[in-house]
Amino acid sequence: MFTLVIGGSASGKSEYAEGLVLASPHRPRYYIATMEPFDGEGRARVAKHRAMRAEKDFETVERYTGLASVRLPRRGAALLECVGNLAANELYSPGGAGEAGAFSAIVDGVGALLSQCGDLIVVSNEVFTGGDRYAGETQHYLRLVAEVNRALARRADRVCEVVCGLPQYYKGAAG
Numbered sequence: 001m002f003t004l005v006i007g008g009s010a011s012g013k014s015e016y017a018e019g020l021v022l023a024s025p026h027r028p029r030y031y032i033a034t035m036e037p038f039d040g041e042g043r044a045r046v047a048k049h050r051a052m053r054a055e056k057d058f059e060t061v062e063r064y065t066g067l068a069s070v071r072l073p074r075r076g077a078a079l080l081e082c083v084g085n086l087a088a089n090e091l092y093s094p095g096g097a098g099e100a101g102a103f104s105a106i107v108d109g110v111g112a113l114l115s116q117c118g119d120l121i122v123v124s125n126e127v128f129t130g131g132d133r134y135a136g137e138t139q140h141y142l143r144l145v146a147e148v149n150r151a152l153a154r155r156a157d158r159v160c161e162v163v164c165g166l167p168q169y170y171k172g173a174a175g
Contacts, residue, residue: 007162080123158174
C-alpha cells in the first residue's frame with residue numbers, strides 16, 4: 001500500500017504518517033530521513049529524532065539525494081520524510097540531480113522504494129497555501145514539489161492532507 005500524506009508546516013502530517021507506519025503489519029519499520037544537517041543545530045535535531053524513532057522500533061536510513069539507490073535489507077514498512085527536503089537536496093546540493101534531473105530522481109526513487117516495501121508512506125509539503133508570488137529559485141523549488149506531489153498522488157493508493165492533525169482523504173480511504 002502506498003500512501004501520500006501532505007500538509008502544511010506544523011499540520012501534524014509527520015505524526016499522522018508515523019502512526020500509519022506503526023499500525024502497519026509489515027516489519028521491519030524503516031524511516032528514510034532526507035534532512036541534510038549543515039550545522040550543530042541540524043545535527044542535534046537529527047540525533048534527537050533518531051533517538052525518538054529508535055524507541056518506536058524504526059531503523060533509520062539517511063538519504064539526502066539519490067533515493068533510487070536505497071536498498072532496504074528486508075521487505076517492511078517505510079516512511080519517507082520528506083519530499084520537501086529531498087527536492088531541495090536534489091536541486092541544490094552538490095550531490096543532487098540538479099534542475100534537469102530532480103523530478104525523475106525523486107519519482108523514480110519512490111518507485112524503487114515501492115518495490116521493496118509492503119507499505120510505503122511518503123510525507124510531503126502542501127506548498128501553495130502561503131502565497132502565490134515568489135522569487136525565481138523559490139518558485140522553481142515550489143513547482144518541483146508540486147509536480148512531484150501530483151506524480152506521486154497519481155501512483156498512490158491513498159492520498160490525504162492533514163490539517164490541524166486531522167486527515168482528509170482525497171484518494172482511497174483511511175484504514
